Amino acid sequence: MSRPVHSVASLRFWEELRRATQARIGLGRTGNALPTTEILALRAAHAAARDAVHEPLDVNALTARVADLGSGTPIPVTSRATSRSEYLRRPDLGRLPEDLSRIENEDADIGFVLADGLSPRAIEDHGPALLDALIRELGKTYTLATPIIATQARVALGDHLGAAMGVRTVLVLIGERPGLSVADSVGIYLTHLPRPGRTDADRNCVSNIHPPDGLGYAEAARVVSGLVAGARELGRSGVDVKDNSRAAGLTDAQPLPLTATRAEGSTPYAETS
Structure with missing residues (x-):
């Protein structure tokens, strides 16, 4: 050699x-x-x-691990994409639910969707631990709905699922598009008052979550908590909501803006809706 x-x-x-x-x-x-x-x-x-x-998500194994967190047995759903091949060729089908009949309106503050996205491996590697960190951080303040596990899913599928759950804010934890440096990165997409028809401008993204080299679970949960609070204060998420979690070094004389588009440290190459 x-x-x-x-x-x-x-x-x-x-x-x-x-x-x-x-x-x-x-x-x-x-x-x-x-x-x-x-x-x-x-x-x-x-x-x-x-x-x-290309490797499919092991839904049964993930369901068992999420159920062990004590937040309820997750509800499995799928998009209208009938196979992994169709999912990759037809992003539009990945944004639409096949069946919502198993989802109950829980009238909760926060809903969680664990979606395979473009890297099912990422959700298998990091999904349960990341969800645990989010539950610990957000459960102190907000009511939480039963988690959902979505396959052949794009980000916008969360709009339909969040509306069916009756939650004020939906968090979609999704496997991001793999690169040549990282193949198991997770992104969290936050949409306040979710409903079909929301666009990327209505969301906030915290991405590049893959410890130890990427963003850690606890840090991601802390950023999301700040974004949720900002969205609830403004009554909307998206381009008007900023991540102020790293502003602790500013002096009291410097006012902190409420708005931001993307959490610092995130990547523009995350899975899109």
Whole structure:
């Protein structure tokens, strides 16, 4: 296996930068090509991303883990996409529910939807622990509906589910589009007063949740709590609601704005509705 030749100074320079990012930087070269080790690593990452998209969610296993949190046995629903292949080809079907008859109107403050999205693996890896952190943070202040597990789901499916649950705010925990650095990242999409017809401008997103390298569960829950409070104060979510959770370093003389579009630290490459 061929190996690139670098000076010691060059190696140290790139090693230091790589500690601050998961991006592929300073890969070097062997002749006119990337080093063989880097080519193999890239192919492995690409395979992991493809697997994350196509492997189905284990609904039974996830249901058992969520039920253990004590928030009720989650209700399974599916979109109108009848297969993973159709889901990927027809995003519109992933936004529409197949059947809402099992969902009861609980008249609660907050509803949770765990959705497979474009990375079922992400929800399997992080969904229960993230939901637990949200329940601990939000349950102190708000009433919570029974969670829902949604398959072949896009973000906007939560509008229909939130309306059926009768909740004031719906939180969709969804597997984000895998990349070549992260294949199991979760995003939380918050919609206040959910109903069919809401748009991306009506939502707030906290994304890149995948500890230990991404946003942690407790921190994500704290950001969401602030966004929920802001949405309830304004009577709406979306572009008018800001994340002020990182404003603790500001002096008291500096007023904190109530509005923001996207939580700091989130990525623009999250799954869209």
